[in-house]
Amino acid sequence: MKILFFGDIYGQPGRKAIRAFLPDFIQKNSIDIVLANCENTSDGKGITEKSAKELFSLGIDAFSGGNHLWDRKEALSYLELETRIAKPLNFPELAPGFNYVLIEKNELKLILISLCGQSFMSNVDSPFYALERILPEFHEITSNIIIDFHAESTAEKRTLGFYFNGKVSAVLGTHTHIQTADEEIMDQGTAYITDVGMTGPHDSVIGVKKEIAIYRAKTGLPVRHETAVEGLMVNAVIVNIDENTGKASDIIRIREYL
Numbered sequence: 246m247k248i249l250f251f252g253d254i255y256g257q258p259g260r261k262a263i264r265a266f267l268p269d270f271i272q273k274n275s276i277d278i279v280l281a282n283c284e285n286t287s288d289g290k291g292i293t294e295k296s297a298k299e300l301f302s303l304g305i306d307a308f309s310g311g312n313h314l315w316d317r318k319e320a321l322s323y324l325e326l327e328t329r330i331a332k333p334l335n336f337p338e339l340a341p342g343f344n345y346v347l348i349e350k351n352e353l354k355l356i357l358i359s360l361c362g363q364s365f366m367s368n369v370d371s372p373f374y375a376l377e378r379i380l381p382e383f384h385e386i387t388s389n390i391i392i393d394f395h396a397e398s399t400a401e402k403r404t405l406g407f408y409f410n411g412k413v414s415a416v417l418g419t420h421t422h423i424q425t426a427d428e429e430i431m432d433q434g435t436a437y438i439t440d441v442g443m444t445g446p447h448d449s450v451i452g453v454k455k456e457i458a459i460y461r462a463k464t465g466l467p468v469r470h471e472t473a474v475e476g477l478m479v480n481a482v483i484v485n486i487d488e489n490t491g492k493a494s495d496i497i498r499i500r501e502y503l
Contacts, residue, residue: 246488251281252480255445255452256472283308291316294323307346309359309393333361335375354387362396388491406437422451434492442480449473477503
């Protein structure tokens with residue numbers, strides 16, 4: 246099973262990058278399932294029904310969320326109904342959305358889970374305990390399990406990767422928008438990367454116009470963020486999984502300017 250996973254898709258430029266990149270890439274590389282982090286798809290803040298449907302139409306099968314998933318109030322009712330979007334499993338139960346996504350496609354089964362980190366992030370439950378409690382239930386459905394660990398701390402991401410090594414197919418980090426070069430297959434068959442990176446405008450500061458970020462850093466004053474538009478880049482990984490065992494055999498990092 247060949248899985249393509251995009252890091253945080255940032256705003257309209259990120260959606261534009263997906264439109265230019267994805268359809269041909271799926272065909273040329275025999276991709277089975279396409280996943281992505283969606284929490285920044287609408288001007289860098291949350292997701293809307295419109296932006297979600299646009300990306301679904303381009304070939305994305307399911308989304309993982311993050312701490313900004315609910316930033317658009319108009320999307321709350323949509324998140325209560327859209328079963329193809331996984332909210333962070335360790336967020337409060339009353340937060341709208343589904344705890345995971347089960348993808349069934351061409352006789353393949355895959356579970357997508359989102360977790361949020363605790364270090365330098367919002368106050369959430371432990372991602373370790375949240376996943377550990379429910380993992381036996383997932384294993385009754387399939388051994389093919391992808392974790393999007395949406396976290397700030399590289400150490401926290403690395404620790405979770407080691408803890409669930411051999412228990413899930415992949416631990417793929419998101420949130421920092423900066424791709425790391427540490428992709429590997431761990432010794433128990435789990436694919437790992439600390440951060441997949443951002444798909445969107447890389448002539449920016451994590452998606453925001455660099456002039457605005459510089460002004461805020463120099464003055465300390467609050468300023469309205471504006472989405473950058475230049476330097477479109479795709480950041481993603483391909484993970485190859487044995488669908489019978491759930492073990493990963495390969496992880497390939499993609500960093501491509503458009």
